[in-house]
Amino acid sequence: MQYTILGRTGLKVSRLGFGAMRLPMQGETVNRELAIPMIHRAFEAGVTYIDTAVFYCQQDSQRVVGEALKGWRDRIVLSTKNHCFEADEKAWWTNLENSLDRLDVQYIDIYNTHGINAETYDTAIVPHIWKWLEKAKDQGLIGHICTSFHGSRAFFRRMVDDGRYESVTIQYNMLNREFEEEIAYAKAAGMGIVVMGPVGGGRLGGDSEVLARLVPDIRRIPELALRFVLANPNVDIALSGMSTLEQVLENVEAASVETPLGDADLAIISTQTRQLAEMAKLYCTGCGYCMPCPSGIDIPQIFSIYNTGRVYGLWEHARAQYARLAKARRENHLPADACIDCGTCAPKCPQGIAISAQLRAAHEALSAG
Numbered sequence: 001m002q003y004t005i006l007g008r009t010g011l012k013v014s015r016l017g018f019g020a021m022r023l024p025m026q027g028e029t030v031n032r033e034l035a036i037p038m039i040h041r042a043f044e045a046g047v048t049y050i051d052t053a054v055f056y057c058q059q060d061s062q063r064v065v066g067e068a069l070k071g072w073r074d075r076i077v078l079s080t081k082n083h084c085f086e087a088d089e090k091a092w093w094t095n096l097e098n099s100l101d102r103l104d105v106q107y108i109d110i111y112n113t114h115g116i117n118a119e120t121y122d123t124a125i126v127p128h129i130w131k132w133l134e135k136a137k138d139q140g141l142i143g144h145i146c147t148s149f150h151g152s153r154a155f156f157r158r159m160v161d162d163g164r165y166e167s168v169t170i171q172y173n174m175l176n177r178e179f180e181e182e183i184a185y186a187k188a189a190g191m192g193i194v195v196m197g198p199v200g201g202g203r204l205g206g207d208s209e210v211l212a213r214l215v216p217d218i219r220r221i222p223e224l225a226l227r228f229v230l231a232n233p234n235v236d237i238a239l240s241g242m243s244t245l246e247q248v249l250e251n252v253e254a255a256s257v258e259t260p261l262g263d264a265d266l267a268i269i270s271t272q273t274r275q276l277a278e279m280a281k282l283y284c285t286g287c288g289y290c291m292p293c294p295s296g297i298d299i300p301q302i303f304s305i306y307n308t309g310r311v312y313g314l315w316e317h318a319r320a321q322y323a324r325l326a327k328a329r330r331e332n333h334l335p336a337d338a339c340i341d342c343g344t345c346a347p348k349c350p351q352g353i354a355i356s357a358q359l360r361a362a363h364e365a366l367s368a369g
Contacts, residue, residue: 006194011192019240021241022242038244049237054099117152118152145165163189170196174224192237194237195239230255293344295340
């Protein structure tokens with residue numbers, strides 16, 4: 001296992017973190033018989049960072065993590081989050097106290113404001129929440145004030161320049177490199193960098209003949225995805241949401257390679273993924289001009305799922321996404337077979353896509369298998 005120092009926190013952490021958002025479920029609760037041995041196996045293999053949050057796993061994740069920490073607490077860096085952005089101090093403290101209770105710990109090492117953006121930062125965190133965070137830290141209830149991030153690039157840099165947070169958890173993976181420069185900017189400023197979604201939220205969890213050809217010695221796409229993130233010297237932790245023991249073992253092995261990927265490999269990946277992204281735009285740019293659909297189909301969403309398969313070769317994930325959409329059948333989020341070929345959308349498409357025909361093709365391809 002590789003280790004590093006998590007920015008200004010000064011904490012020594014494993015470069016692979018255990019994301020406790022996708023633990024195996026049994027009905028409405030986490031399956032302890034599967035989840036706790038998985039977490040312990042990760043700890044035994046050298047993983048020293050685990051992340052959870054209030055709403056993960058039907059609000060059961062924190063409890064399971066707390067149970068798994070028994071006997072390990074002094075060796076593990078524990079991260080969780082507070083999603084409260086109200087001007088209600090009691091509600092904020094209640095969230096913290098509930099997390100301490102569910103986790104059954106005296107303190108939390110990494111305490112994150114959950115998924116901030118410019119609005120929550122300016123209207124909630126700076127005016128009042130920051131005082132509560134500092135008070136909790138002074139009381140020894142939290143060790144380090146950190147955040148997870150879901151804002152814009154411009155706000156990210158402003159947040160870094162403010163210098164409040166010690167580390168940030170942010171999306172970054174082989175198919176989503178939007179914040180690559182910002183990650184380097186934050187790292188240079190001394191912030192710890194924790195990457196969530198290194199396997200693309202599951203998109204890169206299956207097989208792909210397209211992506212498997214990028215690096216000759218790597219055939220498993222999850223391994224390629226994880227090693228790509230870990231090859232970035234500005235990334236401290238790749239936080240992977242693991243659901244099976246097999247995923248734990250595969251990720252541990254990938255995170256134990258001293259040189260995740262070489263410069264030549266990274267250059268190939270950069271070139272090919274950029275070309276694939278451009279190819280996806282030829283099909284649909286997601287501009288939304290075709291909307292709203294009279295039949296209630298989210299056309300850009302369907303085409304985005306379709307492109308996941310036909311451009312990137314990630315058919316397993318694409319079909320699973322489409323199956324969930326078809327099962328839900330919510331208003332304005334219907335699957336492609338709801339198309340009545342009315343022709344309303346096609347004249348609005350700046351790319352001249354034959355939308356009805358493409359929807360039929362998407363349904364056929366995504367319903368197969």
